[in-house]
Amino acid sequence: MTQKQKLVVVGNGMAGMNTIEQLLKLTDQYSITVIGAEPHPNYNRIMLSYVLEGSKTIDDIVINDRAWYESAGIHLITGKRGTKINTEQKTVQMDDGSEVDYDRLIIATGSNPFILPIPGSDLEGVIGFRDIEDCETMIEAAAKYKKAAVIGGGLLGLEAAKGLVQLGMDVTVVHLPDYLMERQLDVTAAKMLEKELESQGIKFALGKQTTALKGDTRVTGLTFTDGTELEAELVVMSVGIRPNTELASNSGIEVNRGIVVDDYMQTSVPDVFAVGECTEHRGTCYGLVAPLFEQGAVLAKTLAGVETKPYEGSICSTKLKISGVDVFSTGTFMEEKQHTTITMHDGWKGTYKKIVMQDNVIVGAVLFGDIDDSSRLERFVKKGELMTEELYAELTGTGGCCGGGAKVNVAAELTDDDIVCGCNGVTKKMIVDAVTIDGLTTLDQVKMKTGASRSCGGCKPLVEQVMQLVLGNGFDAEVKEGICGCTTMSRDEVVEAIKQQNLHTVAEVTKALGWSQPEGCSKCRPALNYYLGMLWPTTYQDEPASRFVNERMNANIQKDGTYTVVPRMYGGMTTPQDLKKIADVSIKYNLPLVKMTGGQRIGMMGVKKEDLPKVWEELNMPSGYAYAKSLRTVKTCVGSAYCRFGTQDSLHIGELIERKFERVDFPAKVKFAVNGCPRNCAESCTKDIGIVGNDGGWEIYVGGNGGIKARLADLLCKVKTDEELIEISAAVLQFYRETAKYLERTSDWVERVGLDLIQRNTVADVEQRKQLAKRMDIALSRTEDPWQKVLKDPKLKETLFEKVVVTKS
Ligand SMILES: Cc1cc2nc3c(=O)[nH]c(=O)nc-3n(C[C@H](O)[C@H](O)[C@H](O)COP(=O)(O)OP(=O)(O)OC[C@H]3O[C@@H](n4cnc5c(N)ncnc54)[C@H](O)[C@@H]3O)c2cc1C
Ligand SMILES: NC(=O)c1ccc[n+]([C@@H]2O[C@H](COP(=O)([O-])OP(=O)(O)OC[C@H]3O[C@@H](n4cnc5c(N)ncnc54)[C@H](O)[C@@H]3O)[C@@H](O)[C@H]2O)c1
Ligand code: SF4
Numbered sequence: 001m002t003q004k005q006k007l008v009v010v011g012n013g014m015a016g017m018n019t020i021e022q023l024l025k026l027t028d029q030y031s032i033t034v035i036g037a038e039p040h041p042n043y044n045r046i047m048l049s050y051v052l053e054g055s056k057t058i059d060d061i062v063i064n065d066r067a068w069y070e071s072a073g074i075h076l077i078t079g080k081r082g083t084k085i086n087t088e089q090k091t092v093q094m095d096d097g098s099e100v101d102y103d104r105l106i107i108a109t110g111s112n113p114f115i116l117p118i119p120g121s122d123l124e125g126v127i128g129f130r131d132i133e134d135c136e137t138m139i140e141a142a143a144k145y146k147k148a149a150v151i152g153g154g155l156l157g158l159e160a161a162k163g164l165v166q167l168g169m170d171v172t173v174v175h176l177p178d179y180l181m182e183r184q185l186d187v188t189a190a191k192m193l194e195k196e197l198e199s200q201g202i203k204f205a206l207g208k209q210t211t212a213l214k215g216d217t218r219v220t221g222l223t224f225t226d227g228t229e230l231e232a233e234l235v236v237m238s239v240g241i242r243p244n245t246e247l248a249s250n251s252g253i254e255v256n257r258g259i260v261v262d263d264y265m266q267t268s269v270p271d272v273f274a275v276g277e278c279t280e281h282r283g284t285c286y287g288l289v290a291p292l293f294e295q296g297a298v299l300a301k302t303l304a305g306v307e308t309k310p311y312e313g314s315i316c317s318t319k320l321k322i323s324g325v326d327v328f329s330t331g332t333f334m335e336e337k338q339h340t341t342i343t344m345h346d347g348w349k350g351t352y353k354k355i356v357m358q359d360n361v362i363v364g365a366v367l368f369g370d371i372d373d374s375s376r377l378e379r380f381v382k383k384g385e386l387m388t389e390e391l392y393a394e395l396t397g398t399g400g401c402c403g404g405g406a407k408v409n410v411a412a413e414l415t416d417d418d419i420v421c422g423c424n425g426v427t428k429k430m431i432v433d434a435v436t437i438d439g440l441t442t443l444d445q446v447k448m449k450t451g452a453s454r455s456c457g458g459c460k461p462l463v464e465q466v467m468q469l470v471l472g473n474g475f476d477a478e479v480k481e482g483i484c485g486c487t488t489m490s491r492d493e494v495v496e497a498i499k500q501q502n503l504h505t506v507a508e509v510t511k512a513l514g515w516s517q518p519e520g521c522s523k524c525r526p527a528l529n530y531y532l533g534m535l536w537p538t539t540y541q542d543e544p545a546s547r548f549v550n551e552r553m554n555a556n557i558q559k560d561g562t563y564t565v566v567p568r569m570y571g572g573m574t575t576p577q578d579l580k581k582i583a584d585v586s587i588k589y590n591l592p593l594v595k596m597t598g599g600q601r602i603g604m605m606g607v608k609k610e611d612l613p614k615v616w617e618e619l620n621m622p623s624g625y626a627y628a629k630s631l632r633t634v635k636t637c638v639g640s641a642y643c644r645f646g647t648q649d650s651l652h653i654g655e656l657i658e659r660k661f662e663r664v665d666f667p668a669k670v671k672f673a674v675n676g677c678p679r680n681c682a683e684s685c686t687k688d689i690g691i692v693g694n695d696g697g698w699e700i701y702v703g704g705n706g707g708i709k710a711r712l713a714d715l716l717c718k719v720k721t722d723e724e725l726i727e728i729s730a731a732v733l734q735f736y737r738e739t740a741k742y743l744e745r746t747s748d749w750v751e752r753v754g755l756d757l758i759q760r761n762t763v764a765d766v767e768q769r770k771q772l773a774k775r776m777d778i779a780l781s782r783t784e785d786p787w788q789k790v791l792k793d794p795k796l797k798e799t800l801f802e803k804v805v806v807t808k809s
């Protein structure tokens, strides 16, 4: 067997990983290692704007999760920075001193936000907006502070400002020129944009140059050259980016503004390539994904030894991702002497269109208010389309017997090679083939197969139009919710098919049910693993590779790559002996923080991965499952044992419940609370199951949630005895296991299936209730403490937790 060549990528971002995805489609000749400075797997940086404004979560924006790297055989090193390349010996050194050797190397280190070198720029509360950490800092600041300033009214600054307004902050955008987005818009469009954004709550300070930031430790305000000042407790700098060239320049690789590359993304040093925002190609550094993915396509082919056209540079188009604001710009948008323009400005409707031509060739455009023509204009600019009478009539809506007006079917007009999704280089033919050859019928499937609409999402309407063109009435944009893009089947259809066809592994399911990609994806694999375990509780062999990283590691990974260990404390109770053990282990392993959790137990933060098994062994306490879709905590009040108001023994019942239902898998995490009386000190109303003592027995509440979407629990029933309480709790939990969608919290589940159905099955129909409770007991009979399981299995311990020391061979 020939030895695979070693390919190392420094930079686990959008350009580097897109190149690797494209490379894997062409060849398996490389053994790949990826070094990423951030603690996360590869995520969609573009979507950070949506995370900030609250419409997406961090989980939603992960492009390739850790399971993807594992299944692609890629060695992923996160939380480490490449510091120096020895181009003679072909090694990359990392900031912890370890090394990795390469045959070929890709530098994909992206950019750094430019921070204005003015007094006060190092104060607390002054940040750029580039990564998850910045996003989290802003979200935290918005919870504590009121006034924010965003310096720089470009794409990033405006999206940041909108996000902060959504988070409730009073936001002023401070911009140097006297109109916004001057790098993408002309004055007319920029003024229309300003007006629209003002109506959405953003304030503007235009034509202002910041001289200093004020404050002792935390920023309190800005001062400007004209002597005026602005109060701000958070300052976001979005005044442009600088290619991150540090690694290359430390290593003797030619750097100008960016890392200098040729038309095949080769740097000045043999076998060292660069891609993405860190590069400079023919004198240009790019700051949008579409050009970076075009570079990646050329580089992937070069590395795979597949013939490729050279990369000759890109024409950029931009769209602002703020809902309710349609603005687009492509190519040359500011006319000069040599240009002619067509301009249409409708002040009443709030629309603006400008098309710029040179020698009759369309070279650029700006649209505001109505951007339906954006894809066509982008295409015309890329192709250098000539303006004709017909085209003029179409674009201005002035031609035809009815005075124009009829919308052109853009999808029909596209040629096979026309790009539909600029971000991902997806052509019309690729989408048509996905529908006609692969038989795909939903947008999610086409997105999964081709990548179309996976990044900024701006092309979604056009992708749908192309699908509509091919499928006609067979295309329904509002199709039923499939469990992911690998299938059109809903959760219920999948579960039913697993039962009917007696399927027992994830691979069997994806094969038998015709998944579009046999290995599944990060969305469906964990779901199938759960459904299979729920349906075949005594025989199913859990597939750890199909679980999220926290569940595979049995601990919660934190943003610096260390883990949190939370031992079980039944009913929120502990002993002096256990407390001493926690203290001793925390001191021994030098843990930076020991924290009381919201669920009445203790979190030991900052445990190194390789120390996890030792910590578990020395604690010798059961896992608290703080990382799992399982029973988390049973919060209790002191109840009748100690409280003078208490009528019921909440401590006893809380402990009983936690011991009974721990360890079994649920569709999502489950939290309980037990209270000794209706004063409700342990807050039953926001728990998945809340139990409240009353004089004659207990009240059981379901579907509460105190998290992102708060919901008060509904009263399910009142019972008299502890036995009834336990049996109904078991029946509710099992009914939830059997009918909820994977990741659906009880709060959403109760609203979807209805309290009535839950009451009928778990309270009214006693026989059904007993059957459910029995099935819960069967599921519970197979559980085992996961920490002990690892400790008993040296091989598992080694694969999951031994420190990977990368040495030069
Ligand atoms: C909030 C936001 C919104 C955006 N919206 C859009 C949009 O709508 N449309 C669009 O086209 N573009 C958008 N962009 C720009 C787009 O995200 C970037 O063009 C793209 O991410 C650049 O890809 P890259 O791989 O070159 O760099 P990055 O994605 O930044 O990846 C570089 C990675 O390398 C890591 N790294 C750096 N140095 C080292 C080292 N020495 N060792 C190891 N790792 C290292 C970094 O930590 C980073 O994870 C947006 C950017 C932001 C921040
Ligand atoms: N929707 C999108 O396509 C999108 C969204 C976010 C970010 N991005 C990309 O991220 C990168 C960073 O975005 P950006 O907006 O920071 O860069 P940018 O260079 O596009 O805009 C920076 C803006 O800051 C202004 N500025 C410069 N110095 C200033 C000062 N001292 N005071 C006030 N204003 C000043 C500039 O005039 C400019 O308009 C860009 O490459 C951008 O294309 C794209
Ligand atoms: S809920 Fe009732 S019993 Fe429990 S601590 Fe509060 S007052 Fe006492």
Ligand code: FES
Residues within 6 Å of the ligand: 420, 421, 422, 423, 424, 452, 453, 454, 455, 456, 457, 458, 459, 460
């Ligand atoms: S154009 Fe951005 S995802 Fe398609």
